[in-house]
Amino acid sequence: MKIVIVGGVAGGANVATRARRLSEEVEIVLLERGPNVSFANCGLPYHIGGEIADRKKLLVQTAEGLRQLFNIDVRELNEVIEIHRSKKCVSIRNLSSGEIYEETYDHLVLSTGATPLRPALPGIDLPGIFSLRDLADMDGIISWLDLKKAKTAVIAGGGFIGLEVAEQLHRRGLSVTVIDSNEQLLMPFDLEMSAPIAAEVREKINLILSDGVKEFTQSGDQLEVVTRKGEKLLGDIVILSIGVRPESELARVAGLELGERGCVVVDKFLQTSDPNIWAVGDSVELKHRVSGKAVNIALAGPANRGGRLIADNILGKRREFRGPLGTAIIRVFGLTAACTGLNERTCRIQDLPYKAIHLHPNSHAGYYPNAHPIALKLMFNPTSGQILGAQAVGEDGVDKRIDVLATAIAGGITVEELVDIDLCYAPPFGSAKDPVNLAGMIASNIQEELVETISWDGLSAVKGDVVLLDVRSKLERDKGMIPDSLHIPLPELRSRLNEIPKDQTVIAYCQSGQRSYNACRILLQNDVRCMNLSGAYKTWSAARIT
């Protein structure tokens, strides 16, 4: 049997090595049009900033290593230019010699990845405008920075890569501007969860939201970025990170089924519409594990694990790829933000029955030094208790909670079951009630109708018809409050019930939502209509400082 693999990075390299481990017999040809196989894409920004000092560390596995250890026929600088499905062969251009030749296959694997978007804006081809996708891009950026002794940078796009590059350019000492046409950074997050990241970014970087690039011009030795709103930004370098386009041209020309956004369609075995052709990675669309809808998730994890699964299936297993959750994480200066599953925006768009909760637990026991609050959001189905998605932002312990919640989603754990999961607790690591347990408790309380909540963005619609009740201490209130709120500290609430208007709905808030939940329980049992402000003052004020 002969397996031909197009693309030698994450997905492709995994097909090759797993196939070899399964069979010493099979012939494996790995074709990579670039000069490197199996490099660490996700590390590229960190070499630009110097955090990863040694470039060689980015070469996870070399072609020579794959040949020696795995007896794989690796051919770098060999580009597949056409698939001949009826002949079961591909045409290949040797980019060194220019020669074109054919290679037959029993199974063909497409791991062609994606290309950075370069919109046809005026000036887009000016020198000094870069994308960051591979080692050559990275080398080009570093050379340019050195050559121009760059002091200023403009980054178009405030997504994951844009922010990672922004952080690293700041680390190199550049003055950086990030511009994004959305009203928030990091679109996989909901606005109020991305807001703390925006605040953190603004401490170090010039951030422009709700505005996009209109054109680029040369201005002396610098590039000028003209925005749609007419701002003019000067930079010694421009980095585009406004998204990627799946590389599915080979598949399209070969007549394989493509999805709406041009992604290669695969079934749960990662097989394309041609049973001898498989596809994996950034160029495919997969069914999201929670929504079941087709999604194109350009992340390393699913690509690597999908590659392994394709090798299994080619070599006689019949394994199903469980859909991705889109779990993702980013460190931005002192903060970490991570998410898994669906965000609230998607729940709304897809009209799913859901409730969202916000909480602000400590990363570990509050009585032990260096506990940091985590802003945690959880979406769940209030009928079934199914967890739909989660987001978290904070200085510490964010990755752990999102990984636990991703695992809970994968295991079909309900919010009520979250309450009882035994998680690590010693003062430096957690709490007797871990943030994940707390999320389960808060969600269960809503599911059991012990309390109703209202979100920060629902407040404006009801304001005027309701009484806002602040149950914090005077000290906390003096540091900031929601305007026009009545103030009764929680310890006084039972004795001051007569001050609560009985004919209006009360919306209670405290700092994080816990004391106002207690207040709601008291009020509800005294026949006061009442709702708890989800995430309370912390979430409300975070959302307002974007």
Add this chain to the structure above:
Amino acid sequence: MKIVIVGGVAGGANVATRARRLSEEVEIVLLERGPNVSFANCGLPYHIGGEIADRKKLLVQTAEGLRQLFNIDVRELNEVIEIHRSKKCVSIRNLSSGEIYEETYDHLVLSTGATPLRPALPGIDLPGIFSLRDLADMDGIISWLDLKKAKTAVIAGGGFIGLEVAEQLHRRGLSVTVIDSNEQLLMPFDLEMSAPIAAEVREKINLILSDGVKEFTQSGDQLEVVTRKGEKLLGDIVILSIGVRPESELARVAGLELGERGCVVVDKFLQTSDPNIWAVGDSVELKHRVSGKAVNIALAGPANRGGRLIADNILGKRREFRGPLGTAIIRVFGLTAACTGLNERTCRIQDLPYKAIHLHPNSHAGYYPNAHPIALKLMFNPTSGQILGAQAVGEDGVDKRIDVLATAIAGGITVEELVDIDLCYAPPFGSAKDPVNLAGMIASNIQEELVETISWDGLSAVKGDVVLLDVRSKLERDKGMIPDSLHIPLPELRSRLNEIPKDQTVIAYCQSGQRSYNACRILLQNDVRCMNLSGAYKTWSAARIT
């Protein structure tokens, strides 16, 4: 309705506050024989060492707070001395006045905790011998340390509390000896997983294993600890941390059903054999979530969450407590060790069908700075793929992986499903194949019979009948190897197959087990009987340095 709660710390305090949130009507009496309710037991060692500088931080919730915020009738220094089940009342001694009085109940909750074991050894009552269970113990230890200007300490017992106290006394500048009668520290771990902790401890502390205390004598101003093997250890202070005994005397005298080890027996609703009496925390036995066997797990998490559940059930819900996993964690100097579910010892004792794997992945992507290896062990049922338990030791990322695996166990995720869980990946946090995914892959490979493994402690039984094959580089081998092993580096294996004896079983090893797995796959396909040494040289050498 009137709820009387015996014991005001973790379990008891949670019953009280949850009950109040559920009902403003119910009368709640919280009886605590000590001076403090709801203090942070788990923080006590850290105040001794000064990491938690402010003693007040240990008072999580005060009696006054419980009265004010929750309208709870808190009575500190009130000890319940007898339960009169037929009358549904308890006799209480007011420890301040000496007065004895009665209090009726509709529901009684026992959250009586456990007492440190003090074996009847000669000299056990000498001044300067302490246990650490509550604030008074902690205050006594600190006073004694100050009074005696203590420079040396002997700690009997190398469990969680013993090691935490040892670390903190070392932090205070004392010269510390830990003595434990077991051949390893931290019995919830298997020997080879506790071994790195022992090595870490030995860097700072005098550690004596496989020996116990025979007697204590006064030696001038110091205490002398005489061991069973005849060693004599001098200390200005002695801390006993050899375990706890459930405080179930009230329950026993009242005729409630007790388990073998004297724990209060409760059903899945946490109800005792008397339907009006409930019990929670360190004094009860619960069914272990994996084994289903009765266990007494003295940990804060189940106590807190169990308390909440009792309040639910008293107030009309019918919620089942999902058994504990015994998830636990400890930081010992620069290392962290954590575990969940069953260890291998228990799997053996209970004669469960299981396989154990060892791996040594990095805490995050190896190409990003400060990645640290994690020693990870996973037990699973090779037929069903059910995860039975896990243990991990390392400098970073240990808590996250054990929490994820605890959640996987709770969600019934099989080892094969572990492969596909989408976990956080960016270079500072993880890898495209997270350690948890890798554990799933390695276990699945065994389940699918792609390879057989042998454990470090199985090696001695077969040695002589097998060929040990080291597939590492010469450089690695020169730093340490398993004696009498053949050396063929993996890249040369295919071309040197003729050097492998065909009539003997080969046991392959490398540094962590990954390359030797590749070697096994090559050998097996060339008709060589072959096994992979689980965890390879790293696990084998760790186990030998206990």
